[in-house]
Every structure is written in C-alpha cells, then in structure tokens.
Amino acid sequence: MKSPNFGPYHIRKWYLQIEDALATESGMPADGAPLRKIVVGAVLHNPYAGRHEDNLGAYIEPSNLLGAEFGRRIQEAAAGTPVESYGKACLVGADGEYEHGNALLTTVFANPVRDALGGAQSWVPSTGKRGGPGTIIDIPLAHKDALYVRSHYDTVSAMFNDAPNRDEVLIAFAFATRGRLHARLGGLKASEIVGDGLN
Secondary structure, three states: OOOOOEOOEOEEEEEEEEEEEOEOOOOOEOOOOOEEEEEEEEEEEOOOOOOOOOOOHHHHOOHHHHHHHHHHHHHHHHOOOOOOEEEEEEEEOOOOOHHHHHOOOOHHHHHHHHHHOOOOOOOOOEEEEEOOOOOEEEEEEEEOOOOOOHHHOEEEEEEOOOOOOOOEEEEEEEEEOOOOOOOOOOOOOHHHOOOOOOO
16 A cells, blocks of 8 residues: 555646637637636545455545545636536546546545535536556536536547556546537527526
8 A cells, every 4th residue: 555645545646738729620710718628637546456345435535635636726727717617537547446436536526626616516427447558538528507508518538648557546627618619509508507407
C-alpha cells in the first residue's frame, strides 16, 4: 500500500486539459463565445487491485474530499466563466475491477463539484472502462441543470499519457462553458429551463 498523501488516498498526479473551439468543423465562426471544454483528472493508487473486496465503503465515503478538490480546480480553470455542462469518467488499471472506478464516481464525490458550480440540478452523465496508459476515453456532457437541453449533448475525449498503471484508478470530470457551436436540433433551450428540465 502506498502512503496516503490526500486524505486516505494516494494521488500520483493531477491532470488538466483545456480546449477552445472558435469555429465549427466546417469553419463557421462561433455563434457567440468560444466553446471551452475542460477536463480535470487525478490518478490514484487502487488498494483493491488484484483482489476482490465486498465492501468498497472505505473508498466511497471520503470521496467528498476528492470532489471538493475537483471543484476547486474547475473554478480555477474556468477563471470566472460559468460552466454549463458536465460529465465524469473513470479508467481502471488492468489489476483492478471496473467497480473500483465507479466507487469514486458516486454522488458523494459529485455533490461537492455541483456545489462548486453554484449548484446543479441534473444527474451527471458518466462512463468508464479498464485500460492502461494512453487509453482514450470519451466523456459525455449534458447540461448541468436540465438533462433534456439538446444543445449541450456533447463529448470530450481525454488521454492521459502515463496513467493508469495496473494498480491505479484514474477519475476525471469534464466541463463545458456553453452548448455546441451552432446547435440547431430544436427542443428545450437553456434559457427555458424550469426545475430539472424533465417536463
């Protein structure tokens, strides 16, 4: 077991990925502000690598500490620009189970991130898989306050060149500052959200 350096967790590295889209794939300039997508990631030692553990509570319960730090880092990266959509993901090294990654993506982890964004009503779309260093993962995005806002359905691809190792779990949270450039599929607009946007 590696020595804890962040609460009960051992974090080897933090990651930050930022991309700004100024035009569409066909070259049409942005209809307003550029679309900024941000990915914050952390790779942690997996204490359950190589064995089965029935109770993952010791991994889940303190994950609010991770969520608070993810929230702090997204605030820093967004630099005052409001975040409108989000998604989360895990990558589990070869000696771990997919469940080990999911243990770090529950609402215990996600709620402090919601708080850092000024509150968010919608569930956080998520994905995950097992893989090694350099694995690409596509993280789904949806509006943080209303799942049915079509303009904000999107994906951000992330790659971590040296993670996860066999005995590690990588968790990531992705964010976007607006919907897709020139979104034109109709449906509920972000400006029309009432409640959770499910009606």
